[in-house]
Amino acid sequence: MIYQRSSALFAEAKKYIPGGVNSPVRAFKAVGGDPIFVKEAKGAYLYDEDGNRLIDYIASWGPLILGHAHEPVIKAVIEKAKSGTSFGMPTEIETELAKLAISMAPNIDKIRFVNSGTEACMSAVRLARGYTGRDKIIKFAGCYHGHSDSFLIQAGSGAVTFGSPNSPGVTQGTAKDTLLAAYNNLEEVKTLVQANKGEIAAIIIEPIAGNMGCIVPSDMFIQGLRGICTEEGILLIFDEVMTGFRLARGGAQEVLGIQADIVTYGKVIGGGLPVGAFAAKAEIMDHLAPDGPVYQAGTLSGNPLAMSAGLAMLTELNNHPEVFQSLSDKCEYLHKGIALVLAEKEIVHQINRFGSMISVHFTDEPVVDFATSAKGNNETFKKYFHGMLNKGIYLPPSAFESYFLNDALSYADLDETIDALKGIDL
Ligand code: KE4
Numbered sequence: 001m002i003y004q005r006s007s008a009l010f011a012e013a014k015k016y017i018p019g020g021v022n023s024p025v026r027a028f029k030a031v032g033g034d035p036i037f038v039k040e041a042k043g044a045y046l047y048d049e050d051g052n053r054l055i056d057y058i059a060s061w062g063p064l065i066l067g068h069a070h071e072p073v074i075k076a077v078i079e080k081a082k083s084g085t086s087f088g089m090p091t092e093i094e095t096e097l098a099k100l101a102i103s104m105a106p107n108i109d110k111i112r113f114v115n116s117g118t119e120a121c122m123s124a125v126r127l128a129r130g131y132t133g134r135d136k137i138i139k140f141a142g143c144y145h146g147h148s149d150s151f152l153i154q155a156g157s158g159a160v161t162f163g164s165p166n167s168p169g170v171t172q173g174t175a176k177d178t179l180l181a182a183y184n185n186l187e188e189v190k191t192l193v194q195a196n197k198g199e200i201a202a203i204i205i206e207p208i209a210g211n212m213g214c215i216v217p218s219d220m221f222i223q224g225l226r227g228i229c230t231e232e233g234i235l236l237i238f239d240e241v242m243t244g245f246r247l248a249r250g251g252a253q254e255v256l257g258i259q260a261d262i263v264t265y266g267k268v269i270g271g272g273l274p275v276g277a278f279a280a281k282a283e284i285m286d287h288l289a290p291d292g293p294v295y296q297a298g299t300l301s302g303n304p305l306a307m308s309a310g311l312a313m314l315t316e317l318n319n320h321p322e323v324f325q326s327l328s329d330k331c332e333y334l335h336k337g338i339a340l341v342l343a344e345k346e347i348v349h350q351i352n353r354f355g356s357m358i359s360v361h362f363t364d365e366p367v368v369d370f371a372t373s374a375k376g377n378n379e380t381f382k383k384y385f386h387g388m389l390n391k392g393i394y395l396p397p398s399a400f401e402s403y404f405l406n407d408a409l410s411y412a413d414l415d416e417t418i419d420a421l422k423g424i425d426l
Contacts, residue, residue, distance in 0.1 A: 001390050005049040006037040025061075030378070030398040031385045041068035043408035046394055054394040055413050057403040061396075062210075062242050062267035065356070066316060066323070067408025073271045073312040080308035086300055094302040097311045101269060101277065104249040104318055107259040110285035113277050113302040117241035117266030118146025120276035121204065123296045124262045125150055127278070128202035128235040130294035131287050136196055138203045140183040142370025142400075144211035145204055145239050145264075153178040183209055183369040184217060186224040193232055202262070203229055204237040207252035210402040211242075212373040213359030214352040222258050229261065235284070241266035241276070242402070245317055247355040248324050255355070271313030273306040323407050327356035330414060331405050334358065337418035347380070347426050356405040360384070362426075373400060380426050387424030393417050 014020035021027045021035065028035045037049040044067055046054040059065060066073075080093075098111050114120050125137055125148075137150065145151040149170045153163035163178045165171070179196065181188040183205075193200060203225055209215035229236040238260035244251040245268040253259060262284060266276040279285070289295045300306070317323060335353045338360060342349045350361040361367045362380040381399040388395050393416075396403060 001052050001392065002050050003034065003036060003048070003052075007034040009037045009049060010034045025396075025398055025401065028397045030400070031382045033386065035397070036389075036394070043067040043069075044406055044410070044413050052392065054389075054392050055409070055417060056394050057405065057417075058394065058396050058401075059404040059406040060267075060272060061401075062246060062404045063270060063272045063313075064406055065246055065268050065327070065404070066313070067406045070271075070313075070316070070408075072316055073309050076308040076312035077273070077305060080305050083304075085305040086303035088299060091302070091304045091307070093304050093307040093311060097269075097307050097314065100311065100314050100318060101245075101265070102279070104245065104314065105263065105279065106250045106253045107281070108263060108279035109282040111265075111277050111279035112285065112288060112296065113275060113307070114296075114298050115274045115300055115306075116146065116276045117239075117264065118148055118276070119298065120241065120264040120266055120278045121145035121151065121237075121239055122148035124237050124264050124278040125202060125204065126296065127280075127284065127288060127294050128237060128262060130292075131284055132201040132233065132235060134199055134201035134234075136177045136179055136200045138179045138181055138189060138192055138200060140205055140209075140369075141180050142183060142212035142215075142373060143204075143206045143209055143239070145206075146241075149174045150178050153180065182371065183212070183215055184221050185369065186221055186228075189225065189228060193228055193234070197232075200232070200234050202235040202237050204239055206242065207238045207240065207256060207258075207260075208243050208247065208354045208357060210357055212370050212400055213361055213367060213376075214354055214357045214402040215367060215369065215373065216352060216354050217256075218368065222256055226258050235261040237262045237264065239264050242357070242404075243355075245269055245314060246324075246327075246357070246404070249318060249321055268313060268317075269310050270306055271309035271311075273309040274300070275306045275310045324355070327405050327407050330407075330409055330411070331356045331358050333411065334405070334414050334417065337414065338421060341418060341421045342426075344422075345426060348377075357402045358405070359399075359402050361399065383424070383426050384421075387426070388417075388420055391420035391423060393420050 152167040154166040240251045244265040248254040262280040348364045362377040
């Protein structure tokens, strides 16, 4: 595969945009080399600026669950754009998408739209703090909830002390209110809760994690969090920016059978346009401005153009729930194919999968949290990533990401992917 034009475009972009990208993961820092510039995409395929066709396994990091340029979504956006894109005034379509999302996801009465998953998670934490009158939150190492200051925190010195910033620009004043625990470690959560009795507003978690690669919660872990939150008056926030409307109509709440107190959404709910959202029972959501005291706002929140994409997408999924099983079946097929080839190559590996989320880790230890995910051999991962890219397969350019399958992928595409792996040296 030739990537000359992408490299030239990257050099040009770096003159005007920090790192040449508008989101760091796109820059290939974790795998080396220059990022691929896309010209267009349709269905399961990306067409890059050098004329290469790539089978896509990121789907814009999740949103394009039915494939790129899905006709009903495109049609809706084009039609809506003709009557204006944003007014800064309420429009009917916001209520239509709100009603549909609420009908699909369990345990929510009201939803507020924002413009990204970051905004959704940031606002959900502020709402939890405002509702409980408490300041602290617990998050899990390796879980990503967007780039709001409260989330850019790494484990502090001691198990029960607060976190410390993991980015310049985040203050210790902010970090002191974020406590860190290891994913799948209920005992650490219990210790933090006991050491900060009555001070914790929320526990925020990716119910199936996707930002350490894919990590499946162990039995009773999420259930255990639910019990602790109910017992201690802590709000359980499910960050479903990845899992929402991807794992099932009702997302992780449905597939796990566990109710969160606040749920955040992004990606799929916007159908490829910028939409985030957070939702809960009315008793909690009514604390939000303008009716309640917790402030939150946004110029383009609920803009009709983005709403039209989200409404078209959720309507498709609501009318064709068989898509979720189709995606899961395809993911299982891919899993088995990759596992067989890596076993034949005698490559030590772990594959984690849940629904249409999957990740490959080059380690002999089960990957159950950030620490075990970080033990993966990144040199092998880099060979895997670039080997597959050179065969026309576009995988996430980081071992700490999940693949996001789209239902436009055919079994022939999956076979091409598995065959590509046969042909590379790891
Ligand atoms: P955004 O602000 O990027 O829309 O959403 C933040 C976010 C929140 N919660 C979860 C579980 C997420 O996965 C994300 C964003 N996901 C990354 C991919 N791991 C987006 C890709 C990027 O940062 O460019």
